[in-house]
Amino acid sequence: MNKRLEHALNCEVQDQVPFLPAIYEHKAWFVGATPSQVARNADLLTSAVLAEYERVQSDALIVGIDVYNVEAEAIGCSVNYYDGNDNSVPAIGSKGAVFQGTEGVASLRMPDPQKDGRMPLNLDAARNIVKLLGKEIPIRGAVSGPFSLAAHLAGPGAFFLLTMTQPDLAKELLKFASEVIKQYGKAFIELGCGVIVFDSHASPDLLSPQMYHELVLPPTQEIIRYFRGLGLQDVPLIIGGNTTRILNAYLETGANNILCDTKADVKEFLEKCSKARRAFRRNIDSSDFLEVNSDEVFHRALNSLEESGRYPGFILGSAVLPYGTPLSHLTAMREAIREYKKRASSV
Amino acid sequence: MKELQDLAQSVEQGQVQKVSGLTQQLLDSGVSPQTILNDGLIAGMTVVGQKMRSGEMYLPEVLQSASAMHGSLKILKPHLVREGAQSRGKIMVGTVKGDMHDIGKNLVSIMLQGAGFDIVDLGLNVSPQKFVEAISAHQPAILGLSAMLTTTMLNMKTTIEAINAAGLRSSVKVIIGGAPVSQKFADEIGADGYARDAVLAVDKVKQLLGVSA
Numbered sequence: 150m151n152k153r154l155e156h157a158l159n160c161e162v163q164d165q166v167p168f169l170p171a172i173y174e175h176k177a178w179f180v181g182a183t184p185s186q187v188a189r190n191a192d193l194l195t196s197a198v199l200a201e202y203e204r205v206q207s208d209a210l211i212v213g214i215d216v217y218n219v220e221a222e223a224i225g226c227s228v229n230y231y232d233g234n235d236n237s238v239p240a241i242g243s244k245g246a247v248f249q250g251t252e253g254v255a256s257l258r259m260p261d262p263q264k265d266g267r268m269p270l271n272l273d274a275a276r277n278i279v280k281l282l283g284k285e286i287p288i289r290g291a292v293s294g295p296f297s298l299a300a301h302l303a304g305p306g307a308f309f310l311l312t313m314t315q316p317d318l319a320k321e322l323l324k325f326a327s328e329v330i331k332q333y334g335k336a337f338i339e340l341g342c343g344v345i346v347f348d349s350h351a352s353p354d355l356l357s358p359q360m361y362h363e364l365v366l367p368p369t370q371e372i373i374r375y376f377r378g379l380g381l382q383d384v385p386l387i388i389g390g391n392t393t394r395i396l397n398a399y400l401e402t403g404a405n406n407i408l409c410d411t412k413a414d415v416k417e418f419l420e421k422c423s424k425a426r427r428a429f430r431r432n433i434d435s436s437d438f439l440e441v442n443s444d445e446v447f448h449r450a451l452n453s454l455e456e457s458g459r460y461p462g463f464i465l466g467s468a469v470l471p472y473g474t475p476l477s478h479l480t481a482m483r484e485a486i487r488e489y490k491k492r493a494s495s496v
Numbered sequence: 497m498k499e500l501q502d503l504a505q506s507v508e509q510g511q512v513q514k515v516s517g518l519t520q521q522l523l524d525s526g527v528s529p530q531t532i533l534n535d536g537l538i539a540g541m542t543v544v545g546q547k548m549r550s551g552e553m554y555l556p557e558v559l560q561s562a563s564a565m566h567g568s569l570k571i572l573k574p575h576l577v578r579e580g581a582q583s584r585g586k587i588m589v590g591t592v593k594g595d596m597h598d599i600g601k602n603l604v605s606i607m608l609q610g611a612g613f614d615i616v617d618l619g620l621n622v623s624p625q626k627f628v629e630a631i632s633a634h635q636p637a638i639l640g641l642s643a644m645l646t647t648t649m650l651n652m653k654t655t656i657e658a659i660n661a662a663g664l665r666s667s668v669k670v671i672i673g674g675a676p677v678s679q680k681f682a683d684e685i686g687a688d689g690y691a692r693d694a695v696l697a698v699d700k701v702k703q704l705l706g707v708s709a
Contacts, residue, residue: 174647229596229621237594238647243620305599310559313510355599357554394551436646436676440684471646 151286154208158383158406158428160462165490166454167208168483169430170467173216173291174238176201178472184238185230188214191273198278202286205479208464210282212275212337213291215239216347220293220329221247221301223266224257236472246304250311254321257302260329262336275342283341287383290337294348294386295368296356298326305350312356312364319364327368331375338379345385346372346404352390354412361395366402373403385430389468393417400425408432411468415453419460428462433482435467438474443481450485458489500527500535503568507540508547510560512567519568529575533612537565537572541610545695555599562606569609583614585705588636588668590618590627592651597644600674603694604640611698624651624658631664638701641687643674652677653685660686669704673697 156163177187179200187193198210213219215228218241222228225247231237248257262268275290282288293301299322300308312319334344350356351365373384386404388395391412399407400421406428409418415431422429433449450465457463465486470479503518522532544561547553553561587608591601598620605615616634618626631639639659643649652672659665671689672682682690689704691697702708 231594235594236647238645240596242596243598306559306602309556309599310563313556313560353554355555357557360554360556436649437678437681439646439650440681469646473647 150284151208154287154464155383157462157464160423160426160428160460162461166458166486167464168466168486169207169209169464170205170435170479170482171432171469172201172205172207173211173214173469174236174472175470175474176214177236178474179204183231183234183236184214184472185232185235188239189230189267189270191270191277194270194274195277195281198274199281202282204476206483209287209289209343210278211289211291211345212271212278212342216291217241217293217297217301217349219267219271219291220260220298220326220333221245223260223262223268223333224302224329226301238472241301243304246302246307248299248303248308248322250303250307250315250318253318254325257325259325259332262333268333268336272336272340275337276340279341287343288341289343289345289383289385290334290340292330292334292337292344292346293326294346294351294365294388295323295326295330295372296351296365297348298330299323300350302326309355312360316364323364323368327372330372334372334376335379338376338381343381343383344376345387347387349387349389352388353392353394354390358395358398362398366398369402377403396421400427406430406462406464408466411436415457419457422462423460426462428464430464430466431457432466432468435470435474435478438467438478439471441478443475443477446478447481447485447488450482451489454485454489458493497527497535499525500532500539503532503536504540504543507537507561507564507568508543510557510564512560512564515564516567516571519571523571523575529572529579530581532568533572533576533581537568538610538612541565541607544610545607545698549693549695555603558603558606562610565606565610584612584707585637585701586614586616586634587638587640587701588616588618588627588630588634589640589642590622590630591620591642591644592648592655593621593623594651595643595645595648596620597642597674600644600694601640601642604642604673604691604697607694607698608640608701611702613701624655627655628658628662628664631659631668632662636668637705638669638671640697640701641670641672643672643677646676649674649676649681652681652687656686671697671700671704
């Protein structure tokens with residue numbers, strides 16, 4: 150088993166900085182398919198993750214393409230898929246919401262991870278990948294965070310408004326969402342897989358720190374406690390945007406590793422995460438990865454490493470990579486890690 | 497006028513029923529609908545925009561203020577039409593093909609509406625062809641394109657190319673926004689402007705149309 154990531158998660162010195170680029174829809178590109186095709190076929194998804202492992206050589210793998218949709222779809226939200234060569238990312242449509250405030254949470258059906266929507270498909274792929282690579286590299290099943298799932302169930306705009314107009318109902322929906330996530334995550338864990346929780350709808354770019362604390366933190370803590378209770382040590386929590394303003398609450402979630410997105414203040418993450426002995430993944434800006442050359446990617450990665458690479462809990466990552474990102478960009482990030490290691494050891 | 501200040505403050509505080517009540521009260525007392533719009537709703541939403549920028553207000557609070565504003569506009573609209581009130585301009589917005597994210601676009605619509613502009617919202621996942629057809633039909637002064645994904649931002653370029661090909665580019669200014677885009681990207685694809693957030697989008701629209709604050 151690759152121990153590099155494990156050492157970083159324990160904030161222990163490792164041989165080199167771990168590498169975790171955010172590859173979801175881009176997985177499909179490795180097998181010459183579209184995100185819509187791979188998201189609906191367990192064998193293709195398995196092949197895509199295996200191809201990613203071979204070509205990217207990152208330090209953990211994630212099972213999932215459209216990571217925010219799976220639970221919501223299993224509850225009844227409709228997802229738009231794309232035909233032919235259209236490489237758009239499957240997404241819940243504007244009329245996809247299933248939660249109607251008037252009927253309350255009782256109208257929602259608790260999905261069965263073994264039967265409903267694409268949960269079984271993702272679990273099948275996870276089973277295949279764990280069987281083939283489980284002894285070599287950590288495998289994580291993608292699950293939604295409670296706020297993001299609730300936002301999909303009600304429709305994002307309606308749910309944000311609900312938090313103001315009917316906060317108790319919003320809390321009820323968050324509680325329901327948490328139960329769904331716990332059951333889906335448990336199914337991954339039973340396969341010998343880890344989980345990774347995505348909750349970017351709760352980003353402070355949209356939600357106030359106070360609301361995060363009141364509404365999102367309690368169910369998030371509960372989910373993470375639950376996964377930990379099932380024996381899982383590593384529970385990453387991904388929230389994009391400038392999370393500096395909620396960093397204390399982010400650490401209070403209990404997630405053992407968190408995200409320092411491009412917009413967040415890395416100095417504050419370094420200070421607070423080292424005090425809390427918590428690992429974090431720092432994203433380099435990859436929004437223009439389809440436009441820039443690999444030298445630019447190398448320099449961005451090296452700058453980030455020079456800024457934070459001495460912290461043993463530091464992990465180098467990227468924001469979500471667009472479909473079709475040149476492989477040379479990922480190679481450049483890996484090369485930057487090697488270059489940084491060479492420079493650091495010669496000092 | 498104290499009542500108008502009260503209206504502006506109630507919009508800012510997202511008091512839906514109070515805003516509708518005050519709007520009707522002001523109309524009944526003979527205040528012109530244009531004054532109610534300018535000194536009540538637009539004034540209130542301007543403060544909302546400022547507070548959003550400074551981190552004092554977030555999306556849920558802004559949506560609540562927007563609800564209050566929409567309630568009032570519903571009452572005001574027939575009066576404004578009857579009086580032949582002039583809009584500050586027609587703005588068309590839409591999220592480009594392949595993209596189902598609408599929070600940012602909706603926020604821009606709210607702030608533009610709150611600044612007195614008429615909005616034509618084409619919704620999500622809008623194809624270049626649909627944009628072209630809608631420009632012909634509605635003749636907006638400005639088109640706002642939104643994208644949240646690095647994959648879909650490329651469809652902004654395709655959309656501008658389609659508008660060019662249809663011979664409509666000179667009739668409409670195009671501005672873009674969304675998490676992955678930048679001024680540099682706007683320049684590269686031939687957009688007329690870029691705005692980092694909803695408040696700056698209003699500033700950009702005013703600047704492009706030569707509308708004073």
